[in-house]
Amino acid sequence: MKRILLTTLCVMLGAGTVAQAGDMEFRLVDTAGNSSGFYTAGTLTLEVRALVTPTAGEGGLALFGFDFETPPGVPLVSNQFTSTLTSFVKNEGLTNPMGFGGTLSGNKLLQVGGGQNTIGYTGTSPAYPTGPVVAGIGLPETTIATIVLDTAGLTGREYVFRISNGFANLIDPASQPSAPPYTVSTANMLAGSPTYTLMSPPDHTQLNDDVKSWKYHGTALGEIGLPIPLAPQARAPIETREGSVTKLTFSFSYPVDPVTFGPSAITICGHMNSPPPPAMAALDGTNTLATLTWAAGAVPNGFNKASQHDHYTVVISDTVQSLDGGALIGDRDFDFAASFGNVRTDGVLGNWQNVNANDLSRLIDNYTSTPTAAQATQYDIRITGPANMGRINANDRSWLVGSYSTVGLIQAAPTCP
Numbered sequence: 022m023k024r025i026l027l028t029t030l031c032v033m034l035g036a037g038t039v040a041q042a043g044d045m046e047f048r049l050v051d052t053a054g055n056s057s058g059f060y061t062a063g064t065l066t067l068e069v070r071a072l073v074t075p076t077a078g079e080g081g082l083a084l085f086g087f088d089f090e091t092p093p094g095v096p097l098v099s100n101q102f103t104s105t106l107t108s109f110v111k112n113e114g115l116t117n118p119m120g121f122g123g124t125l126s127g128n129k130l131l132q133v134g135g136g137q138n139t140i141g142y143t144g145t146s147p148a149y150p151t152g153p154v155v156a157g158i159g160l161p162e163t164t165i166a167t168i169v170l171d172t173a174g175l176t177g178r179e180y181v182f183r184i185s186n187g188f189a190n191l192i193d194p195a196s197q198p199s200a201p202p203y204t205v206s207t208a209n210m211l212a213g214s215p216t217y218t219l220m221s222p223p224d225h226t227q228l229n230d231d232v233k234s235w236k237y238h239g240t241a242l243g244e245i246g247l248p249i250p251l252a253p254q255a256r257a258p259i260e261t262r263e264g265s266v267t268k269l270t271f272s273f274s275y276p277v278d279p280v281t282f283g284p285s286a287i288t289i290c291g292h293m294n295s296p297p298p299p300a301m302a303a304l305d306g307t308n309t310l311a312t313l314t315w316a317a318g319a320v321p322n323g324f325n326k327a328s329q330h331d332h333y334t335v336v337i338s339d340t341v342q343s344l345d346g347g348a349l350i351g352d353r354d355f356d357f358a359a360s361f362g363n364v365r366t367d368g369v370l371g372n373w374q375n376v377n378a379n380d381l382s383r384l385i386d387n388y389t390s391t392p393t394a395a396q397a398t399q400y401d402i403r404i405t406g407p408a409n410m411g412r413i414n415a416n417d418r419s420w421l422v423g424s425y426s427t428v429g430l431i432q433a434a435p436t437c438p
Contacts (some may be wrong), residue, residue: 059223083190117134259403376424
């Protein structure tokens, strides 16, 4: 393979080679310079990069070639390779008879590459090579070829692409910087079989059921994020305070790609209400903590009427991915209840589903003008106005009593369509 292209070049250009010169190595990488990566549906662009390490100031690549092998399951057609260096492609340069992209043989492309017009040929029969020589190719590392692969149909765990049978000639420094013809020297090839490994994305973006609600508790504290009181067993977190939920936070076990996360990736549904997607869905600086924001009243809470108390399910779309393309695994939903005044969630009969005297006695036990964060989260149920926000007092009591109900208020979490 090497002999055919090399012999053709020597015959056409009349240029012999002298003793072995500097080192030359190929690297097969993606556009970010990585030798491995995770695939997604779409395309992947690989680059072949050349690095010349001269022994005495060689003038760069005069000629190069290699074979390219794909794994089973990745279609390959002839001439997929394109050169970023036109001086190596006919008519400016000289290539394999099938072109710079080489000859297709099974799952291999043979003799990808070409050579420059180092003899300064200007004839017309043949009509090539007739281009100028570009010195310094490979000094420093240079992308000499690219290939775009279709990854839409990949389903395997790992695909390995490989370069083999690489060879190169370097422009002899003794013939620089005069005009062609130049003498060339055979490069000492390093790293004979560069590879690129394409892997299926890891499945490790786990949604955590650690939902929290944000409320205002006085000007001194400002807006604070505090845990919603958790009901026993697998029962939902309950938002007990006035105005229902305007902000929810939850976390992922692995950093999420913010491009895949936004309001359109969120669905919320209830038994009596069908809230819209959040107005905002944002990630923090670590891309692991998420905050959903709704307009006031968009996620209804209620009091006085059983039909106004609701249980909600929030679903995160499976289009959300980790930073390295991993899929969202495990449950993709969490739930919470919006039940104004339902402050006692300890599992005593009627406490979790109903707002009743059990809730009132627990609220009275926590009367204080300076509640702790935990108290404010659970028992400061009326938070409209400076006389109410940040205080647990008779105003909270009167509103809780007005919410009494003996009807089961909270049903099992709904299933979103």
